Amino acid sequence: MFSYYLRLALQSLRRNPYLSSLMTLAIALGIGASMTTLTINYLMSSDPIPHKSKQLYYVQLDNWSPYSAAREPNDPPDQLTWRDATQLMSAAKAYRQSAMASSGAVIESGNPDIKPFLASLRLNFADFFPMFDAPFLYGNGWTSNDDDKRVPVIVLSKPINDRLFGGENSVGRYVTIENTQFRVTGVLDNWVLVPRFYDVTTDAFQSVEDVFIPFYFKQTLQLSNGGNTNCWKSPEGEGFEAFLQSECVNFQMWVELPTPADREEYFNYLNAYAEEQKALGRFPRPINNRLSDVMQWMENEKVVADDAQIMMWLAFLFLLVCLLNTVGLLLSKFSTRTSDIALRRAIGASRQAIFTQYILESALVGVLGGLFGLILANVGLIGIRSLYGDFISELATLDFTMISVAILLSILVSILAGSYPAWRACSVPPASQLKNQ
Amino acid sequence: MSQLEIGPILRALLRNKVGALLIALQMAVTMTIIVNAVFIITERAALMQRESGLDEDNTFYLTSTGFGANFESRRVISEDLDLIRNTPGVVDAVQINAIPISGGGWSMSLTTEPGDDVEDVGTANYLVDDHALTTLNANLIAGEPFTASEVRWRARNQPDWPDTAIITRALANSLFPDTPWQETVGKTIYIGDDEPVIIKGIIEKLQAPWIGWENLEHAMLSPERMDTVSARYLIRTEPGDLNTMMATLEATLSDRYPDRIIRDVTTLTDTRERSYRHHSAMIKILSLVMVLLVVITAMGIVGLASFNVNRRRKQIGTRRALGASKAAIIRYFLLENWLISTAGIALGVILTVGLNMALIEWFSVRPLDWYYLPAGIIVFWIIGQLAALGPALKAAKVPPAVATRTI
Numbered sequence: 001m002f003s004y005y006l007r008l009a010l011q012s013l014r015r016n017p018y019l020s021s022l023m024t025l026a027i028a029l030g031i032g033a034s035m036t037t038l039t040i041n042y043l044m045s046s047d048p049i050p051h052k053s054k055q056l057y058y059v060q061l062d063n064w065s066p067y068s069a070a071r072e073p074n075d076p077p078d079q080l081t082w083r084d085a086t087q088l089m090s091a092a093k094a095y096r097q098s099a100m101a102s103s104g105a106v107i108e109s110g111n112p113d114i115k116p117f118l119a120s121l122r123l124n125f126a127d128f129f130p131m132f133d134a135p136f137l138y139g140n141g142w143t144s145n146d147d148d149k150r151v152p153v154i155v156l157s158k159p160i161n162d163r164l165f166g167g168e169n170s171v172g173r174y175v176t177i178e179n180t181q182f183r184v185t186g187v188l189d190n191w192v193l194v195p196r197f198y199d200v201t202t203d204a205f206q207s208v209e210d211v212f213i214p215f216y217f218k219q220t221l222q223l224s225n226g227g228n229t230n231c232w233k234s235p236e237g238e239g240f241e242a243f244l245q246s247e248c249v250n251f252q253m254w255v256e257l258p259t260p261a262d263r264e265e266y267f268n269y270l271n272a273y274a275e276e277q278k279a280l281g282r283f284p285r286p287i288n289n290r291l292s293d294v295m296q297w298m299e300n301e302k303v304v305a306d307d308a309q310i311m312m313w314l315a316f317l318f319l320l321v322c323l324l325n326t327v328g329l330l331l332s333k334f335s336t337r338t339s340d341i342a343l344r345r346a347i348g349a350s351r352q353a354i355f356t357q358y359i360l361e362s363a364l365v366g367v368l369g370g371l372f373g374l375i376l377a378n379v380g381l382i383g384i385r386s387l388y389g390d391f392i393s394e395l396a397t398l399d400f401t402m403i404s405v406a407i408l409l410s411i412l413v414s415i416l417a418g419s420y421p422a423w424r425a426c427s428v429p430p431a432s433q434l435k436n437q
Numbered sequence: 438m439s440q441l442e443i444g445p446i447l448r449a450l451l452r453n454k455v456g457a458l459l460i461a462l463q464m465a466v467t468m469t470i471i472v473n474a475v476f477i478i479t480e481r482a483a484l485m486q487r488e489s490g491l492d493e494d495n496t497f498y499l500t501s502t503g504f505g506a507n508f509e510s511r512r513v514i515s516e517d518l519d520l521i522r523n524t525p526g527v528v529d530a531v532q533i534n535a536i537p538i539s540g541g542g543w544s545m546s547l548t549t550e551p552g553d554d555v556e557d558v559g560t561a562n563y564l565v566d567d568h569a570l571t572t573l574n575a576n577l578i579a580g581e582p583f584t585a586s587e588v589r590w591r592a593r594n595q596p597d598w599p600d601t602a603i604i605t606r607a608l609a610n611s612l613f614p615d616t617p618w619q620e621t622v623g624k625t626i627y628i629g630d631d632e633p634v635i636i637k638g639i640i641e642k643l644q645a646p647w648i649g650w651e652n653l654e655h656a657m658l659s660p661e662r663m664d665t666v667s668a669r670y671l672i673r674t675e676p677g678d679l680n681t682m683m684a685t686l687e688a689t690l691s692d693r694y695p696d697r698i699i700r701d702v703t704t705l706t707d708t709r710e711r712s713y714r715h716h717s718a719m720i721k722i723l724s725l726v727m728v729l730l731v732v733i734t735a736m737g738i739v740g741l742a743s744f745n746v747n748r749r750r751k752q753i754g755t756r757r758a759l760g761a762s763k764a765a766i767i768r769y770f771l772l773e774n775w776l777i778s779t780a781g782i783a784l785g786v787i788l789t790v791g792l793n794m795a796l797i798e799w800f801s802v803r804p805l806d807w808y809y810l811p812a813g814i815i816v817f818w819i820i821g822q823l824a825a826l827g828p829a830l831k832a833a834k835v836p837p838a839v840a841t842r843t844i
Binding site for chain 2: 019022025026029033067105106108115116117118178179222224233234235237238239240242243305306307309310311314315317318320321322324325327328329331332335336383384387388420
């Protein structure tokens with residue numbers, strides 16, 4: 001029976017090529033627009049570390065001015081001061097913890113054929129690598145002992161290892177930064193994080209840094225500040241050390257807390273720490289510390305751009321227009337077939353059979369529209385990539401989930417669109433249209 | 438035939454409620470999207486029209502990063518600036534800490550009285566020397582420019598500020614709302630709570646680095662060069678010489694010292710394009726959506742109206758046979774469409790305002806200006822009538838003889 005209905009549906013679609021292509025086009029455009037924007041939103045808001053995102057917490061302390069909040073309405077600053085970052089690290093109250101900062105420096109390899117170049121740096125602690133599941137190609141990260149003793153060690157990203165050492169296992173070899181020889185302890189494999197959640201204070205869709213070195217080298221080498229530096233009062237005194245001891249925030253910190261009880265305990269510790277600082281004359285605002293897990297932090301930092309969301313909602317409205325359009329067109333199409341239906345009913349077809357046949361015809365339009373819509377969505381994503389430039393290119397691909405969503409959505413939409421017209425069609429009374437033939 | 442057949446049309450519509458309802462709904466949702474989209478596009482386009490004040494077509498910048506223990510940054514910066522300024526084709530150049538409209542820079546808060554509990558005004562800070570005004574294309578409208586002798590060196594992480602500053606007119610107006618900007622020259626302002634700075638001059642226009650910032654027009658120039666291994670030079674060239682100068686200076690500067698890297702050679706045009714990219718992308722995407730939407734809705738109306746005409750061929754023929762003119766038939770269908778459109782548009786106005794309110798609530802969108810609604814109403818009346826015109830003309834062609842057949 002199914003193949004018979006399918007044949008009838010195809011015949012019927014061919015009979016009105018203008019109407020059929022108009023309906024298919026409408027569904028395709030609606031699906032294309034919705035899928036393009038949905039994909040962007042889905043990927044922007046995807047969980048970058050699903051198995052652990054509920055155990056990793058971003059730390060915020062409110063060291064801000066008594067007269068105004070760091071961010072309206074009453075939010076603490078999105079980064080920490082050097083003082084707080086290093087003191088929380090020394091306390092080591094979490095299962096794993098890493099303060100961090102971004103910077104840049106010139107790297108010299110010692111090989112005269114390779115010109116020195118400027119690399120992006122991440123300054124972090126040993127826990128950073130296991131905490132964020134950094135994939136190693138060669139070697140490992142460094143140890144906490146290296147952190148404390150300020151041992152010049154370095155982890156290279158794969159592109160930098162390719163550039164400096166031609167992709168060989170470079171563990172144990174040296175590179176020079178600011179006249180200091182850093183020993184390579186590990187080389188990362190390709191590490192794509194979308195978004196690059198460990199630091200979203202600037203652009204959330206950058207790639208991971210070129211090289212990683214221990215955090216305290218910020219102080220040893222007086223490295224420049226990457227990202228945003230915000231101060232509510234000027235440093236007291238001059239020089240690099242005055243900046244480090246000031247109320248200027250430029251550092252991020254993550255902790256790993258495996259259970260809710262750990263979280264509770266760590267949060268209490270933060271509050272006690274803030275009280276301690278109040279006793280020292282810092283932290284003039286009421287206590288306002290935050291521990292946000294990965295997804296809360298992404299939400300807080302508005303990683304999904306407003307524009308992407310506005311476009312998604314407009315695209316859904318667009319799909320609604322296409323749906324209404326298709327209902328209207330199906331209604332017209334089916335009503336030209338009343339005599340046909342009446343004849344079939346008169347010679348014994350049940351209402352259900354008529355209904356099934358017409359719903360199948362709508363679903364066929366939906367599948368065709370959906371397939372065509374997927375092509376349009378791909379074109380749309382290419383368009384978005386070219387409009388927004390490189391930084392979003394990691395995002396703009398359709399994966400299996402999105403393809404299934406597209407097909408299901410288009411079938412759902414077309415069945416929704418077809419059910420009223422099909423119901424109208426199957427309620428044509430038998431023989432009513434036969435008499436004036 | 439002078440009166441309109443509203444009564445019969447309404448009764449006919451009531452017999453085919455669903456078709457009419459579908460067209461009305463489709464128009465309502467289409468109007469909702471389009472009016473809001475046009476509003477967003479207009480807003481974004483207005484943002485993109487704002488000028489930075491620079492001679493953007495003829496300005497570029499580059500960064501020089503030195504390394505190694507023997508790198509003497511002060512000497513290199515002074516020599517670099519001399520070299521750049523004496524290159525034929527260059528109008529002028531400065532070392533600068535941040536590039537207008539680039540997205541990254543420094544800001545400080547200023548007050549008109551010392552103390553930390555006074556109302557403050559945020560500003561972008563540019564650290565420049567006595568060549569700033571020509572390089573930045575800044576028009577000094579009051580006071581004096583910086584002199585070479587007042588330019589000082591700022592050591593790394595040195596927190597204090599020079600005694601003088603040149604500020605933009607917009608900043609002068611925000612700091613001293615009750616004083617005409619011409620009279621603010623010579624006044625003392627305080628930077629970072631309590632450090633006094635005297636206003637030496639006022640320039641007409643210079644934008645801050647952050648295009649999304651509410652104080653985009655607030656900028657303050659301080660006479661100083663920065664002692665840093667990573668120096669950024671902003672260079673203005675003679676019209677038409679930009680590309681040659683970019684290549685020449687990159688090569689000359691790189692060759693001059695082996696222990697430094699010249700990088701990020703970028704034009705202001707590229708910087709503007711990158712900073713405003715998400716606005717221009719939004720404009721393009723929304724425009725495309727609007728075009729597609731109008732086409733789909735119009736085709737939908739044409740499709741349904743043609744269907745209505747086909748279904749009523751006999752009725753039309755009968756009317757024609759009873760003496761109705763072609764014009765009367767056309768009028769009938771246009772009027773029918775107008776009634777449906779009007780219902781759709783009425784709903785559309787409500788939905789448009791509703792969507793705008795939702796966008797205000799969830800995203801940073803401004804309330805719609807009132808005139809968008811009447812404009813939307815008129816445009817959608819016209820779209821509806823145009824879409825119905827074809828089928829109506831077709832209806833008028835139905836010959837009266839149709840009435841006599843098949844009965």
